[in-house]
Amino acid sequence: MNLLLRLENLKAGYLLRSPNGCKIIPAVDEVNLDVLNNEIYGVAGESGSGKSTLLKAMFVTAVEPPLRIFGGKVYYYPQGQEVNIFALPEPEKKKLSWQYISYIPQGSMSVFNPTRRIKTTFLDFFRSHTERGEKELLETTREHIRALGLNPGVLDAYPHQLSGGMRQRLAIALATLLKPKVILADEPTTALDVVAQKAVIQLLKEIQKESHNTVVLVTHDMGVHANITTRMAIMYAGRIVEEGPTQDIFKEPLHPYTKYLIDSLPRIGDKQVREGVPGNPPSFLNLPAGCAFHPRCPYALELCKKETPSLVSVSAERKVACWLRSGR
């Protein structure tokens, strides 16, 4: 197998201190995940399902208090060799981030300094990783921007002169400047218009196609997943409840939650009544016992209320965490 990133029983959460004592918000719970070379891996789920936290934990340098890793391991595979990223000394970690793996955080269209031209941000970023002359760096930046189909003229603009869609695409350009093998993108299309969203999706797709690297895309928009990802995982209350090739998941969702998500999508040209998922999303402070989805699940069994199902393989490529599928 051509692995690029592996998570093993990863547990991460937020530690909140207050005068009444400590609280732990277990945003990511026992996640096992393999990301392969040359794919677009999607992570879906609603807000508060832990998908952004998962991405931060994958990009280890983004883990900052109050976010903490409580257990498990993250492996990277630079030059085909397995590296346990938590065991590495700090400078080595820093070196791998951005060059091996890069991260496009949520709302990244606001990463640019509003008082400086776009190119200054690019040069600053470049300088902290390589030691080459400014002219050379600028030329490489121009080439990179041109290769992504953008006009290099935008480098001379100030951020406020550009639209959100353009700034988002520039943020993607910034994150791919050092040609990383893995690109983690957190909701890159949210807060954009449909047309700008399409342009961003196309850009990500093209980057992936050109350099045969891997994109891990987190978004709550199932339409975007259908459009671009090759494999995907659905998260609910901090756990992965289903994983498999996107096409198969849309064709035949196995977990009741996934089924609801896909069935509730309205389609143009089809007026059929669509239902949302009944009930309300759970709070991490007070997760239901057993399977976290059971209070909203119409098929819940007695077993679901007591024991948490683990993610098990049901066929060669598909995994699901549901007692209805795995049984006892």
Added chain:
Amino acid sequence: MQKLLEVRNLTKIFTLGSFAARTKIVAVEKVSFSIAPGEIFTIAGESGCGKTTTARIILGFEHPTKGEILYKGQNLQYPGNRKAWFKEVQAVFQNPFETFNPLKKIENYFFATVYNYGLAKTRAQAQELIEDKLKAVGLAFAEIEGKYPGELSGGQLQRASIARSLLTNPSLLVADEPVSMVDASLRMSIVNLFRKLRDTLGVSIIYITHDLATAYYISDRIAIMLRGNIVEMGTPEILVQPRHPYTRILLHSVPKPDPGVKDDAPVRILEEQEEYLLEGCKFAGRCPEALAICKHRPPQEKIYSDGTMVRCHKYS
């Protein structure tokens, strides 16, 4: 067709910049439409197309530069009439977490609205009214009693926000992107709620969105806006058989929830300022079918026999 609300030639111009170097942005330009009682009317378009400005003018938060808004044939919108106007027209906002002050109990908003409009004399009466409206949106008073906004989910808050807007028995709800901040699993239940309210209470709804799929799902009529102009207006079928090239491009950009259909035709984006300043059709700069005339003269309305309005040189 009896009209509940009629918008005539609405124009809003914002002036930007200092005294010396002013630029004018025409946010809404000669927009006219009307809404029948019990109708769900959608205004769809990209951000910056003027859909929110139109909504804010209808709600009386902004003054139009030109044009008028008639409610049942009367102009209610001007000073002195505000209370009567708000009693009939209520707003539902985009982000339920920002609608409510996090330090204030939700029930206070309900009681404040009841007392402001003199809808009840005693607290018991007020509570009865509130309970009735909460029931209409699928909540119970016990669920919000004594709670702060942070204790409810986005879906519950949005329902509470809708219930609050129903207190005055309005005949028109203006909902600006009401589901874009609501979790995916709850989105359809809010959309279905709007439809249910229309069916049971007969309230008209102006639904403002950039999500064409939900627009198709609930609306009776849809208007597509582009840089201040309505370019196409008609039944939801305009999304199935689009006439205006812009509608076609919008539709083409919506990611289809079907992994089998992957389409990779490129899209073009122009920077906003450029488009506002175009003299002719605002879409001419990126229209694949633009004619020579499009850049110079704004297109005229053309109305088809099925009631669809299109504003494009190709058809006039």
